[in-house]
Each structure stands twice: as C-alpha cells, then as structure tokens.
Amino acid sequence: MKYLNLILALVVVIALAGIPAWSQQEEVLQGIMDLKSKAFVQHQRPSVRFDHYLHETILRCRVCHHDFNVFNNRNEGKGSKCSTCHKQKPNKDIPVPLLTAFHKQCKGCHENYAKWGRTTGPVMCGTCHTKKLASNDN
Amino acid sequence: MYQFVTGPMAWIAFGIFFLGMAVKVVSLFYLTREKDKVVFNHFSWQWSLKSIIRWLIPFGSRSMREKPLFTIITFSFHICLLITPIFLLSHNIILEERWGISLWTLPESVSDILTIVVIVTVVFLALRRIALADVRIVTSAYDYLLLAITAMPFITGFLAYHQFSNYKFWLIFHILSGEIMLIAIPFTRLSHIFLFFMTRAHIGSEMGQRRGAATW
Numbered sequence A: 001m002k003y004l005n006l007i008l009a010l011v012v013v014i015a016l017a018g019i020p021a022w023s024q025q026e027e028v029l030q031g032i033m034d035l036k037s038k039a040f041v042q043h044q045r046p047s048v049r050f051d052h053y054l055h056e057t058i059l060r061c062r063v064c065h066h067d068f069n070v071f072n073n074r075n076e077g078k079g080s081k082c083s084t085c086h087k088q089k090p091n092k093d094i095p096v097p098l099l100t101a102f103h104k105q106c107k108g109c110h111e112n113y114a115k116w117g118r119t120t121g122p123v124m125c126g127t128c129h130t131k132k133l134a135s136n137d138n
Numbered sequence B: 001m002y003q004f005v006t007g008p009m010a011w012i013a014f015g016i017f018f019l020g021m022a023v024k025v026v027s028l029f030y031l032t033r034e035k036d037k038v039v040f041n042h043f044s045w046q047w048s049l050k051s052i053i054r055w056l057i058p059f060g061s062r063s064m065r066e067k068p069l070f071t072i073i074t075f076s077f078h079i080c081l082l083i084t085p086i087f088l089l090s091h092n093i094i095l096e097e098r099w100g101i102s103l104w105t106l107p108e109s110v111s112d113i114l115t116i117v118v119i120v121t122v123v124f125l126a127l128r129r130i131a132l133a134d135v136r137i138v139t140s141a142y143d144y145l146l147l148a149i150t151a152m153p154f155i156t157g158f159l160a161y162h163q164f165s166n167y168k169f170w171l172i173f174h175i176l177s178g179e180i181m182l183i184a185i186p187f188t189r190l191s192h193i194f195l196f197f198m199t200r201a202h203i204g205s206e207m208g209q210r211r212g213a214a215t216w
Helices: A004-029 A052-058 A098-115 A131-137 B002-006 B008-035 B045-056 B062-066 B068-087 B089-099 B108-131 B141-161 B167-187 B189-211
Strands: A032-035 A048-051 A066-068 A074-076
Touching: A032 A052, A048 A052, A098 B002, A098 B089, B002 B008, B002 B167, B008 B167, B008 B189, B045 B189, B062 B068, B068 B089, B068 B108, B068 B141, B108 B141, B141 B167, B141 B189, B167 B189
Parallel strands: none
Antiparallel strands: A032 A048, A066 A074
C-alpha cells in the first residue's frame, strides 16, 4: 500500500476543507440570513448577508418590522417581511418601493447612527452587496 | 471619510461646478459684449443652431468626415462619458435616497461596457497625442492631466464595482476623483461641456450670417 499515506492525507485535507462549510451552516442557525427577496425577479447586485441576531439584540422588533397606522404611529408588524407590503412599483397606499424600503431600512439607519457618532453598520454599496459572499453561496 | 466625501465635499464640488460655470459663461458673455460687440449686431440663431447641431452629429462636419477613426473614437468617448454616470443604477439609487428623485437607469452590465468604452477611448486619445506629430507639438503635460482627470472616475468606478482588492479605498477614490473632475471643469478646458455651445454659436453665426460660409 504505497499510496496509503497519500490517501490518508487527502482524507484529512477534505475533512479540513469541510469545516468552513459546516461552520457557515452554524451561522445560518444563529440568525444570519441572505436577503434574496423573490419579489425582485432578477437581482442586479449580489444578495446581502444580514445578521438578524445582532440586530435583534440591539433594536426593538418594531423599529424594522413596522406597521404604520393611519395616524402614522409605528405599530409592531412582527414577522412581516419588507415585501409583504412594499412592492416593486409604489402604489397609493404604500408609496415606498421595495428597493428603497430595503435601502432606507439598512443604510438609512446605519447613516443615522454614523451621524449620531455611534458604532454603525456598512453604508457603502459594495460593503453589503459583497461579491465574495455571493460566490461562496453558489 | 465616506461621510465627508458624500456629504460636505459633494456639496462643495457641485457648488463650484455649477457656480463656476455660471460665472464663466456670464463673464465670457460680457467680455464678448465689450471686446467684440459686432457679434451681437449680426447674430443669427439659425446659423448658430445649424453649426451646433452639425457638430453634435457624428460625421456632421467636414473635419469629422476627413478623420473617420478619430470621429468614431471621440463620439464613443463623449456619449459614454455623459450617459454612464447620469443613468447609472447606483448613482440614481443614492439620488432617490437623498432627494426622492431618480431617472431611468441602465442595466449594470450595459454601464459596465460603457465604462470600458470610456477607458479604452481615453487610452486612444492619449496615444493619439503621442503618435501624431501635428498633435504632439501642441501637447503638454497639462493635456495628459486633463485626460487623467476625466478617466479617473471611470477607472476607479470600474474597480470599485468589480470590488478589486480594497473596495472601500476604490469607492472613496472614485467619489473623490469625480469631485475633482467637477471642480476642474470651470477652471480648465473641460469647460467645453458648456462653452462648446457658445463657441459653435459664435463661429456659426459669424461665418454664416456675415460671410455665408458654412462652418461644418
């Protein structure tokens, strides 16, 4: 068995290579999600990896999962997705289109936090729409 | 840094661009009235517009027909240079976020190609200044600087879009180089963005109305 060592080495290498993939699955369980709304038929930019767990530890649910009533009070719309109400084309009831809703929700808040001089998340296009992440997904 | 270049710096750059151009156009107008008053006595809108339109159409003028390769390059350059930043998806998304207005946008793959066209044609325009003797003798470092100022936003934008190595660096460099271009426009020959229309109107009217000669 001249090649036994080689085969063993290969097995070890493949097992090691599997660890990152496995740990990524762990991340998914911890509340990291890829925002790939089906409402957009075709995504022009790589999808955004969003750490829901991180955000739920610092914000109240209704900050993002809002449901404005007729008096413009922010009620809780727990569990609802952006695309539940916001459509690609704006309408009279929901004047903010889906793309803008996503961008304002993430980037708008991050920009406000930066303005207030607090620790904040990414605001530059490619820091959320990362090409590397997208290629890992495939 | 990103906050600064997209905030106060952007206001400064656009302010200098629009104000600077307004001051330049108005002051040139007054200078003409002082030094070359006779232009206004014989001014003809018809000849002016004819000259402007002819020079806006590819192969519309005689010198363009004589140098077809240069015409194709310079028209591709100018058209892509104008269309790409105005109808770029990400620029319009920022516009929508900030002011709630946005224009029709190009698909990303199309704007990518248009950007490559700008970069390639700039290289051609630089090579032309080196290769052709009659252009070379009127060329100085300043001309290459202007080409570089114009090409930089496209090169850095291309690198940022494709996220080559340090994305944050390229994006900030992209925004800054765009602002440098805007600021440079009123103070350099890049002001032909607006002055093209004035010079063509002037020459078209002078030659056409007074001498009956077409300047195309």
